[in-house]
Amino acid sequence: MTFKKTLLGIACLASLTVGTAQADFPNRDIRVIVPAAAGGGTDAIVRKASNIAEESLPVSMYVENVEGGMTATGLLQLMKARPDGQTIAAITYDSIITIPWKNMLPGFNMDKMRMIARITSEADAITVPESSPYKTLDDLIAAAKEKPNSLRVGIQNMGARTHLTLLQLQEQTGAKFKIVSYDNSAASQKEALLNGEVDAVVTSLGDLAPLIESGQARGLVEFSDTQNEGFPNVPPVTETDTGLDLQMGSFIIMVAPARTPDDVIEKLEATYHKAYESDEFQQWLKQIGVTPAWLGADDVTQWANDTQQQLFSTMDELVDKGVLEK
Structure with missing residues (x-):
C-alpha cells in the first residue's frame, strides 16, 4: 500500500509540475529557429515580428539561423526540441511542400509540428533589369515563344517553389525559357x-525591393490576385492581358514541436497576433512590399493541409507529363 501511495504521489507531483510549468510559460528565453540564411527576407520578417512580440513577454525571443536542406536542417532541430514552447520555428513553402513531396525527411509530415499562426504571404513575381526591352509579362511571353530557350530566367533551386512557378507559366502559355x-x-x-x-x-518583390526602389530593376508581374500596396506599379497577374490566374508564392508560418500543450500554443498565438496587429509591424511590411496575411492556429492548419494537397496534385501531374522530376 505504501509503495502504491508513493507511486501515486510521484505521478501527482509530476502532473502538478507540468501544469505549473505550462502556467508559468514562458519562464526562460524563447529560441526562434529561422531555417534560412541571415539577412534574407524570412530572417528579416521573423526578427521584426519576434522583436515586437517579446515586448509582451517577461523573457526575450532570440532568433537563430539554421541553414541547410531547403529548411530541413532547421525543421529537424524543431522536431527534436522539447514540446514546451521554449523552442519554436518559422517555416516556409519548402517545409510544407518541397521537403515532404521529395521525401527529404523520411517519415516527416505536418503532424510532426503544431502550427501557431501564419503571419505573411509573399507572391512570386517576375523582375527584369530596368534596361530590359520587356515592359510587360505579355512582352516576355511573346519573346520566349518566338525564340524558345533563349531568355534566361533565374530561379531558386530546381524542383523548388520558384521553379514550379516558372514551369506552370510555361505549361499555361506555351513559352519556353532557359x-x-x-x-x-x-x-x-x-x-x-x-x-x-x-x-x-522569379522570386518575391520583397527579395528585390532595394533594386526596384533604386531604379535598377523593374517588376513585370506578381503571381497574385491582389495589388501589392508596396509596389503599386507591378500588376497582379489577374489584371494583366494574359488571361492567366496563376497564383504562387511563399509564406511564413510560426510552428512549435508536436505535443506542445494547447495553452502554450494559445499564448504564443496571442503574442504574435498582438505584434502582427501593431502599427509598427504593419507599416514596416508595407515598406518592404510584403503582404500581411494572418491565420490563427486552427485556420492555418487547415489552410496548410489544403495547400499541400493542391500543390502535390499539380506537381504530380507535371511529373507525369515529363515537365518536372521528382
Missing part, C-alpha cells in the same frame, strides 16, 4: 540580374 538555378539564394539572383547573367528572375 532556366538557371541559384541555390536557394535571392542574393545570387540579384547579382545575376545586375550583371546580365539572366534576363529575368
Whole structure:
C-alpha cells in the first residue's frame, strides 16, 4: 500500500509540475529557429515580428539561423526540441511542400509540428533589369515563344517553389525559357540580374525591393490576385492581358514541436497576433512590399493541409507529363 501511495504521489507531483510549468510559460528565453540564411527576407520578417512580440513577454525571443536542406536542417532541430514552447520555428513553402513531396525527411509530415499562426504571404513575381526591352509579362511571353530557350530566367533551386512557378507559366502559355538555378539564394539572383547573367528572375518583390526602389530593376508581374500596396506599379497577374490566374508564392508560418500543450500554443498565438496587429509591424511590411496575411492556429492548419494537397496534385501531374522530376 505504501509503495502504491508513493507511486501515486510521484505521478501527482509530476502532473502538478507540468501544469505549473505550462502556467508559468514562458519562464526562460524563447529560441526562434529561422531555417534560412541571415539577412534574407524570412530572417528579416521573423526578427521584426519576434522583436515586437517579446515586448509582451517577461523573457526575450532570440532568433537563430539554421541553414541547410531547403529548411530541413532547421525543421529537424524543431522536431527534436522539447514540446514546451521554449523552442519554436518559422517555416516556409519548402517545409510544407518541397521537403515532404521529395521525401527529404523520411517519415516527416505536418503532424510532426503544431502550427501557431501564419503571419505573411509573399507572391512570386517576375523582375527584369530596368534596361530590359520587356515592359510587360505579355512582352516576355511573346519573346520566349518566338525564340524558345533563349531568355534566361533565374530561379531558386530546381524542383523548388520558384521553379514550379516558372514551369506552370510555361505549361499555361506555351513559352519556353532557359532556366538557371541559384541555390536557394535571392542574393545570387540579384547579382545575376545586375550583371546580365539572366534576363529575368522569379522570386518575391520583397527579395528585390532595394533594386526596384533604386531604379535598377523593374517588376513585370506578381503571381497574385491582389495589388501589392508596396509596389503599386507591378500588376497582379489577374489584371494583366494574359488571361492567366496563376497564383504562387511563399509564406511564413510560426510552428512549435508536436505535443506542445494547447495553452502554450494559445499564448504564443496571442503574442504574435498582438505584434502582427501593431502599427509598427504593419507599416514596416508595407515598406518592404510584403503582404500581411494572418491565420490563427486552427485556420492555418487547415489552410496548410489544403495547400499541400493542391500543390502535390499539380506537381504530380507535371511529373507525369515529363515537365518536372521528382
